[in-house]
Amino acid sequence: MNNARPIRRALLSVSDKTGILEFAQALHAQGVELLSTGGTARLLADNGVPVIEVSDYTGHPEIMDGRVKTLHPKVHGGILARRGIDEIVMEQNNIKPIDLVAVNLYPFAATVAAEGCTLADAIENIDIGGPTMVRSTAKNHKDTTIIVNANDYGRVIAEMQANEGSTTLETRFDLAIAAFEHTAAYDGMIANYFGTKVPAHSKDECHEDSKFPRTYNTQLVKKQDLRYGENSHQTAAFYVDTNLDEASVATAVQLQGKALSYNNIADTDSALECVKEFDEPACVIVKHANPCGVAIGENLLEAYNRAFQTDPTSAFGGIIAFNGELDAATASAIVERQFVEVIIAPKVSQAARDVVAAKANVRLLECGQWTSKTTSLDYKRVNGGLLLQDRDQGMVGIDDVKVVSKRQPTASEMKDLMFCWKVAKFVKSNAIVYAKNSMTIGVGAGQMSRVYSAKVAGIKAADEGLEVQDSVMASDAFFPFRDGIDAAAEAGISCIIQPGGSIRDEEIIAAADEHGMAMVFTGMRHFRH
Numbered sequence: 001m002n003n004a005r006p007i008r009r010a011l012l013s014v015s016d017k018t019g020i021l022e023f024a025q026a027l028h029a030q031g032v033e034l035l036s037t038g039g040t041a042r043l044l045a046d047n048g049v050p051v052i053e054v055s056d057y058t059g060h061p062e063i064m065d066g067r068v069k070t071l072h073p074k075v076h077g078g079i080l081a082r083r084g085i086d087e088i089v090m091e092q093n094n095i096k097p098i099d100l101v102a103v104n105l106y107p108f109a110a111t112v113a114a115e116g117c118t119l120a121d122a123i124e125n126i127d128i129g130g131p132t133m134v135r136s137t138a139k140n141h142k143d144t145t146i147i148v149n150a151n152d153y154g155r156v157i158a159e160m161q162a163n164e165g166s167t168t169l170e171t172r173f174d175l176a177i178a179a180f181e182h183t184a185a186y187d188g189m190i191a192n193y194f195g196t197k198v199p200a201h202s203k204d205e206c207h208e209d210s211k212f213p214r215t216y217n218t219q220l221v222k223k224q225d226l227r228y229g230e231n232s233h234q235t236a237a238f239y240v241d242t243n244l245d246e247a248s249v250a251t252a253v254q255l256q257g258k259a260l261s262y263n264n265i266a267d268t269d270s271a272l273e274c275v276k277e278f279d280e281p282a283c284v285i286v287k288h289a290n291p292c293g294v295a296i297g298e299n300l301l302e303a304y305n306r307a308f309q310t311d312p313t314s315a316f317g318g319i320i321a322f323n324g325e326l327d328a329a330t331a332s333a334i335v336e337r338q339f340v341e342v343i344i345a346p347k348v349s350q351a352a353r354d355v356v357a358a359k360a361n362v363r364l365l366e367c368g369q370w371t372s373k374t375t376s377l378d379y380k381r382v383n384g385g386l387l388l389q390d391r392d393q394g395m396v397g398i399d400d401v402k403v404v405s406k407r408q409p410t411a412s413e414m415k416d417l418m419f420c421w422k423v424a425k426f427v428k429s430n431a432i433v434y435a436k437n438s439m440t441i442g443v444g445a446g447q448m449s450r451v452y453s454a455k456v457a458g459i460k461a462a463d464e465g466l467e468v469q470d471s472v473m474a475s476d477a478f479f480p481f482r483d484g485i486d487a488a489a490e491a492g493i494s495c496i497i498q499p500g501g502s503i504r505d506e507e508i509i510a511a512a513d514e515h516g517m518a519m520v521f522t523g524m525r526h527f528r529h
């Protein structure tokens, strides 16, 4: 192995001391000389591991409360020296080669996330010497080994044990990539923090100016390469935010089936986020990012059977999401009845897995139970830019809505209105949804005028033989004209839920009253583009 590099001297300097003692002991057992900064050195020495303090090695004390500890030519020369080229310079400057560096940085993220963090606290938690060593070592990975993650201690020790105390170039290169990713994320966090602030000149503080920083720095990690993008002539990959652990398509585990495609992932996200809105057993079937059938049932099987009934034509090749454990009966109903691309549920029983296994291509995903809603931002790509906004986590409850019509909705109509409203939130604008008995009757999505979305919902219901009479209707935004209300009445709609807020609201309420309809205002719009 001519690319193997023996580890004879290591520098350990870590804020998070998890596993460092065991790592140091293992290095020592392999005859490695250890250098270390104040706190880390103390921990090792207290536990009987021979260690040289960096300040003793450099002949320079740590100064300015640790602001300067390792920023010294004897440290960086020892790391950056090109083996086989810089030996004379090293000798002239009394520099010893440092072959391995293990560093983790001051906890900037945890510091700024803590209640009451001041600008001064944040500044003191910007690590300078650590990232400098990380970058030096990663740059010189041809000869040196960098570790920024305690999970890699064991791997390096194992490799040294197997290779007479050396690491391989493959490992050093891989660790160097991890190191540059780590410093990029760290500096990104710092830039985001400062990029949202303006200084207060009167005191050592600053104020939040905007939650959106001057530059938006984020790190997404590649989860998988995809066979192609939205279309087969586009290449694609799936990147995920590893800081979020909320159950999502990003965290889901694929239990079986063909590899997920770009469109599968996008549609699964739509289906899963929609089904999360419901507390009772629910099923959402999505085609091309729109729900084509949503229903609640006594159990998931009933929910699926009813959701399928909305639009069996569109459900063919759909993506199906559940909000409870997928059982064998529901899984059988799906695979026996229809071609399905993806099934996702928080949990999948073994019996359900066995059922789906008969259809080897079906992608079966388990995402875990969600507890809270994510606070992550929502992105939308445009050519040359990115739109950022808060995720639409708004949802009104029965107590938040206002009945504006003369007629009050009955209790069961109100239940349907709330159900229908939740579905409308996940239908592309202009969104019109018809529903009855907690089941969608017709979905009109993505039309350029609201009245046409209503027409589409009616056509779909008629084509699938569903009775619109006495259904409720949800509209994701207000009605600009009364024609939408008149058309709904004509179709047999008994109640409407919509945000309200049009300059013609009075006219629209009067139209509802004329038709004897109940109308409810939510005061909240749910455009989805």
Ligand SMILES: NC(=O)c1ncn([C@@H]2O[C@H](COP(=O)(O)O)[C@@H](O)[C@H]2O)c1NC=O
Pocket: 013, 014, 015, 016, 036, 037, 038, 039, 040, 041, 066, 067, 068, 069, 070, 071, 103, 104, 105, 106, 126, 127, 128, 129, 130, 131
């Ligand atoms: N200033 C320096 O020269 C310096 N060198 C290393 N550090 C950091 O000091 C920490 C370890 O300190 P200690 O071993 O004293 O607990 C590590 O997070 C390391 O990244 C430094 N601290 C901050 O920049």
